[in-house]
Amino acid sequence: MSNRKAITVSPLEIEEQKHYIDELKNRIWGKGLKYHIVTYGCQMNVHDSEKLAGILNQIGYEETDEQREADLILFNTCCVRENAELRVYGNVGALKSYKQANPNSIIGVCGCMMQQNEISDYIQQTFPFVDLIFGTHNLHRFPMLLLQALDSNHTVVEVLESEGAVVEHVPVKRTKGVSAWVTIMYGCNNFCSYCIVPYVRGRERSRRPADILGEIRKLAAEGYKEVTLLGQNVNSYGKDLDEKLLFPQLLRKINEIDEIERIRFMTSHPKDLSDDLIQTMAECDKVCKHLHLPIQAGSNRILRKMNRKYSREVYMELVEKLRSAMPGIALTTDIIVGFPGETEEDFLETLSAVEQVRYDSAFTFVYSPRRGTSAAKMKEQILQSEKKQRLARLNELVNKISKEKNLEYLDRNVKVLVEGYSKNRTDILTGRTDTNKIVNFKGDTDLIGKTAMIKITEAHSWSLEGKVAETN
Numbered sequence: 001m002s003n004r005k006a007i008t009v010s011p012l013e014i015e016e017q018k019h020y021i022d023e024l025k026n027r028i029w030g031k032g033l034k035y036h037i038v039t040y041g042c043q044m045n046v047h048d049s050e051k052l053a054g055i056l057n058q059i060g061y062e063e064t065d066e067q068r069e070a071d072l073i074l075f076n077t078c079c080v081r082e083n084a085e086l087r088v089y090g091n092v093g094a095l096k097s098y099k100q101a102n103p104n105s106i107i108g109v110c111g112c113m114m115q116q117n118e119i120s121d122y123i124q125q126t127f128p129f130v131d132l133i134f135g136t137h138n139l140h141r142f143p144m145l146l147l148q149a150l151d152s153n154h155t156v157v158e159v160l161e162s163e164g165a166v167v168e169h170v171p172v173k174r175t176k177g178v179s180a181w182v183t184i185m186y187g188c189n190n191f192c193s194y195c196i197v198p199y200v201r202g203r204e205r206s207r208r209p210a211d212i213l214g215e216i217r218k219l220a221a222e223g224y225k226e227v228t229l230l231g232q233n234v235n236s237y238g239k240d241l242d243e244k245l246l247f248p249q250l251l252r253k254i255n256e257i258d259e260i261e262r263i264r265f266m267t268s269h270p271k272d273l274s275d276d277l278i279q280t281m282a283e284c285d286k287v288c289k290h291l292h293l294p295i296q297a298g299s300n301r302i303l304r305k306m307n308r309k310y311s312r313e314v315y316m317e318l319v320e321k322l323r324s325a326m327p328g329i330a331l332t333t334d335i336i337v338g339f340p341g342e343t344e345e346d347f348l349e350t351l352s353a354v355e356q357v358r359y360d361s362a363f364t365f366v367y368s369p370r371r372g373t374s375a376a377k378m379k380e381q382i383l384q385s386e387k388k389q390r391l392a393r394l395n396e397l398v399n400k401i402s403k404e405k406n407l408e409y410l411d412r413n414v415k416v417l418v419e420g421y422s423k424n425r426t427d428i429l430t431g432r433t434d435t436n437k438i439v440n441f442k443g444d445t446d447l448i449g450k451t452a453m454i455k456i457t458e459a460h461s462w463s464l465e466g467k468v469a470e471t472n
Helices: 011-028 043-059 082-093 096-101 115-125 139-151 197-201 208-222 247-255 274-285 300-306 312-325 344-357 384-407
Strands: 032-040 072-077 107-113 131-133 156-158 179-183 226-230 262-266 291-292 330-337 361-366 413-421 429-432 438-442 451-460 464-468
Touching: 011 043, 011 139, 032 043, 043 072, 043 107, 043 139, 043 179, 043 226, 072 082, 082 107, 082 115, 115 131, 131 139, 139 156, 179 208, 208 226, 208 247, 226 247, 247 262, 247 274, 262 330, 274 312, 300 312, 300 344, 312 344, 330 344, 330 384, 344 384, 361 384, 384 451, 413 438, 413 464, 438 451
Parallel strands: 032 072, 072 107, 107 131, 131 156, 179 226, 226 262, 291 330, 330 361, 438 464
Antiparallel strands: 413 429, 413 451, 429 438, 451 464
């Protein structure tokens, strides 16, 4: 348990940022300036981008989907995978000619990548046309930094080394719909040997329950039906607070908010998945019967090298408890292949774990060395060709099981929270079941935002199709 106490930003600093927002409004409001945000990485990054968008909307910028139309472009970066970093470099570099043609525009790079000093230095040196660089710990200071960038002829850089405070009351511009992200805690204390997150997101800091509940009540009043609670390890929520309200108790309080119909959360670390949380999930009618529970590997030897702090046997006991308490629960996971020293026998143990659990779906990755982590220094790094070959074998099995799990829904009536029209077809509605299955069907517009009973007629690996069920 962490002995660090969550702190909040001082009222003085909050007032300072309000002052900068007012100054920016005087400059920006009514000028028709537009912004474009490119987001890489996890749901936490997506929600951070919603906060950046909230600040920009508050001062008078308008959002555009067309990058070349924008007067301000932000790249909110992720450093968990090497490919994400390479895409950032390529996309930022491609804006050199844009900046030359639009010298008054602002280009900013922020997020997890910038928390690594060597990378923020590289961005400054390689792309001198970038106007603004900041990290994950000072997002709330974006108004001040933007004002500096507008007035400066050199790159404005602020990357705080310490994770600092939990900041409340930052404006948020959410996508209109039925679902909303709500961050309940920041950072991670686990230090898995392959993971850079504790170094760029900092140690665990929980938001106060009153602030979380207040935000969710406000979302309910605005018409949102579903909330997804976010944290690097939501199971650790509240352990750093003076007020000893832990994650299961928080779920029970949210479950009492009348207008909210569904509660989701991610991500859960197996070592902190308690019997109390399993019981809470089973007893709370609004908590969705879906759990994302990363296993990462099926071999105990590799789990120890990953510093995951649980064994395969302990993980399987958790699966058994979950399915005993909630027989229809959907389980999803994360899996890494090609970790340093992983043998064919280790990989076969991962395949057998997938067969044993029979996940509804899985996010699968080849191991990507991250500078600063202990795994990057390990010997026996696996050849990329071998990693890709193992990933293909894993995906073949995962997809096969996903299809078989979805076939179990055929001819069943399921409750679907209707989110809107499909991205691919304007005549098809889409939504999700309690178990997080995507369901596409034809229906009337007035179903959007409501729960509909849908009869499943087709099953694919990643989605279901159906029709509005007949009622007696």
